Amino acid sequence: MACIHYLRENREKFEAFIEGSFEEYLKRLENPQEWVGQVEISALSLMYRKDFIIYREPNVSPSQVTENNFPEKVLLCFSNGNHYDIVYPIKYKESSAMCQSLLYELLYEKVFKTDVSKIVMELDTLEVADEDNSEISDS
Incomplete structure (x- = not known):
């Protein structure tokens, strides 16, 4: 309008x-x-x-x-x-990802009172499990 x-x-x-x-x-x-x-x-x-x-x-x-x-x-x-x-320029995507990461970190730590380091560790464990499963299916 x-x-x-x-x-x-x-x-x-x-x-x-x-x-x-x-x-x-x-x-x-x-x-x-x-x-x-x-x-x-x-x-x-x-x-x-x-x-x-x-x-x-x-x-x-x-x-x-x-x-x-x-x-x-x-x-x-x-x-x-x-x-x-x-x-969007590529650098916009990169800065948006950084902002989103900071926002999620604040949200989880300050609002949800969650231990972010524990979540990151669990996600890393899941990624390793996914890699192991893909190696098995490739065989």
Whole structure:
């Protein structure tokens, strides 16, 4: 809804890119099933002061679809002709794993009052048992 509000407030920047009635277009966007495109991405770029880079095909360089010279970028993957997914850099995955690990440690120790070292030891034992079982089934 914030994007629709921004489009309405900045009509003069976007109306030329819309076929038909601008107000009817905005009304259609209120439906969560409605697909968005370049106009909405341009609005989001200006709203959040981030440029958008879109990957369209594997092994093909992405396209920078907004060129507002913002230092921060949003990476998206466009698929099936109508769907965008966020693309996270590898370092995001690594830092998220670290944060999740710390969160679980705090949760288990402070909330559940569990001895985390005991759980880790039990998990290590399970991994060894799994490795032993896979060696037996490979024979």
